[in-house]
Amino acid sequence: MNAKVHILLIEDEKSSCSYITALLGKTGYHITTAATGREGLSLAASLCPDLILLDLMLPDLNGLAVLRQLRSWSHIPVVIVSVCDEEQEKVEALDLGADDYVTKPFYPNELKARIRTALRHSHHHTPGQIYEALNLRIDLDKRTTYLNGQQIHLTQIEYQLLSLLAENAGRVLTYNTILRRIWGPYAEENNQILRVNMANIRRKIEKNPACPQYLFTEVGVGYRMRENENG
Amino acid sequence: MHNKPLHSLQHPDHSNQHRLFAALGIAAAAGAVTGALASRLINRKPSQNPLFAALGTAASGSAAGVLASRLIYQKPKKAAPKPIEEEDLEKIRDSLMRIIFHDLRTPLSGIMGNSLLYLEGSKTLDDTEKLQLVTHIHKDSSWLLNIVENLPAIARIRDMEHGFCTRVEIVEEVLGETVHKMETRHPDFKIHVAIPEEILLLPMDALLIEQVLINLLENALLHSGGCEPVDIIVEDGEDFATFIVRDYGQGIPENMLGHLFDSSRLADETWDSRKKTGIGLLICKAVISAHRGTITARNHSLGAEFIFTLPKKAR
Structure with a gap:
């Protein structure tokens, strides 16, 4: 298995293209670029890349339209790379099926981490049965949580929330996604109950809830759990 | 297309005069297209207002930003102790626009200059010199990013x-x-945060309050040299919650203390350190005022602290 991971970059800005290509080329990825949405869609179909980096401002199609079309036939992981920092746009892209989101300008490590996480979650591979990071360990089979080796007690909802985030460690989950997964399809739009539960979990696992090490907030978007070191 | 805020702001199709002024400020900052855009704007709305015509002239001049702000804004009123009214917010916002677009030029010209030097001297410069140029470019672009992030x-x-x-x-x-x-931006920068035990809920625009905190922290980093950690302390109160950002640096010079949040100081060219402290604090003031809170600054025995309050009940 020495085939390089193949990434399709759909982006029309030349300087962004050359920066991302150089950055990821050095990391060992093989990159193909498309300068328009249509070209991107056709290359996605013909090349079947392992991952797509998608800019939202394209000369022909809106990036969200590209994403919508892509998602009608493909599960290829998509990471959005956009200059827009509006939370509604992030939420829209994520709820349309994007795997993650990076705002330009970004730090090299940020993009690499998002790509790594999206690839890891894509390969039909069942999430590791153990989540482990720093001093936190969650056994997803036995449904137990340990902090510094001490078992901690979570309510049922708290455990469901924490394990959902742990299974998706490293990637952002929107409020909507979490509400639907935990409270079911008819969950209320209001995310207050979710957020209060998160605040309670933080009080149980974080040393300082205002400087979290495990559960990161993306205000207006959702939550992201620290990457799993065990897998 | 909501890409590139600059473009949308530059669009000449603004209806009210305030926005027109703002657009002119931008035109001044944009440099190359200044003359054309400004005159187009003026032709569109023939000088209903002598001030406006004067501004048009100013916009094609070189010190446009500074001059423009002097022309439009007369002597500042004393800052009222009560939360500012909408009219004042409008004023603050307009002067912010002008200042920002004026200030964009400084890091931008650094980036252009240094990169040109690099390109022209690619054969004659040695590695150390090249590294130095690129370091300057990087610093200037971070600065530029700080300014741009205040635009939304x-x-x-x-x-x-x-x-x-x-x-x-x-x-x-x-x-x-x-x-x-x-x-993430400053890996060596240490921040201590202390919050009340109880979950504290407040009505706010979270992204704006984040921007206030970022501006105060960037400020603290700049003036305390980043050696000592900065404290953020949140205290719950009956009607208001109080946020304190406390640094352990050189403190704020006495003569500046009274004017930190005063937009008129930006027209004052003798305000020499304004380069990097200008807009951030004005944005803070505008944001906190829009939330009906208050913001103040003072020195403590080991440095400076900024204190702002937010009401616990929405309007």
Whole structure:
């Protein structure tokens, strides 16, 4: 298995293209670029890349339209790379099926981490049965949580929330996604109950809830759990 | 297309005069297209107002930004102790626009100059010199990013006045994201955060409050040299919650203390350190005022602290 991971970059800005290509080329990825949405869609179909980096401002199609079309036939992981920092746009892209989101300008490590996480979650591979990071360990089979080796007690909802985030460690989950997964399809739009539960979990696992090490907030978007070191 | 805020702001099709002024300020900053755009704007609205015509002339001049702000704004009123009214917010916002677009030029010209030097001297420069040029480019672009990140805040302040955008937020989430962003940008920068034990909920526009905290923290980093950690302390009160950003640096010179949040000081060319402290604090003031809170600055025995309050009940 020495085939390089193949990434399709759909982006029309030349300087962004050359920066991302150089950055990821050095990391060992093989990159193909498309300068328009249509070209991107056709290359996605013909090349079947392992991952797509998608800019939202394209000369022909809106990036969200590209994403919508892509998602009608493909599960290829998509990471959005956009200059827009509006939370509604992030939420829209994520709820349309994007795997993650990076705002330009970004730090090299940020993009690499998002790509790594999206690839890891894509390969039909069942999430590791153990989540482990720093001093936190969650056994997803036995449904137990340990902090510094001490078992901690979570309510049922708290455990469901924490394990959902742990299974998706490293990637952002929107409020909507979490509400639907935990409270079911008819969950209320209001995310207050979710957020209060998160605040309670933080009080149980974080040393300082205002400087979290495990559960990161993306205000207006959702939550992201620290990457799993065990897998 | 809501790409590139600059472009949309530059669009000459603004209806009211305030926005026109703002657009002119931008035209001045944009440099190359200044003359053309300014005259187009003026032709469109023939000088109903002598001030406006004067501004047109100013816009084609070189010191446009500074001159423009002097022309439009007369002597500042004393800052009122009560939360400022909408009219004042409008004023603050307009002067912010002008200042920002004027200030964009400084890091931008650094980037252009240094990169040109690099390109022209690619054969004659030695490695150390090249490294130095690229380091300057990198620093200037970070500075530019700081300015640009304040731009969406101005639009959001407008929405706030109409009562949009405030949601009940969990304070620790807003602090957590802010601290995370700062630590990503400045890996060596240490921030201590102390919050009340109880979950504290406040109505706010979280992104605006984050921007306030980021501006105060960037400021603290700049003036304390980043050696000592900076404290963020949140205290719950009956009607208001209080946020304190405390640094352990050189403190604020006495003569500046009274004018930190005063937009008139930006027209004052003798305000020499304004380069990097200008807009950040004015944005803070505008944001906190739009939330009906207060913001003040003072020195303590080991440095400076900024204190702002937010009401616990939405309007």
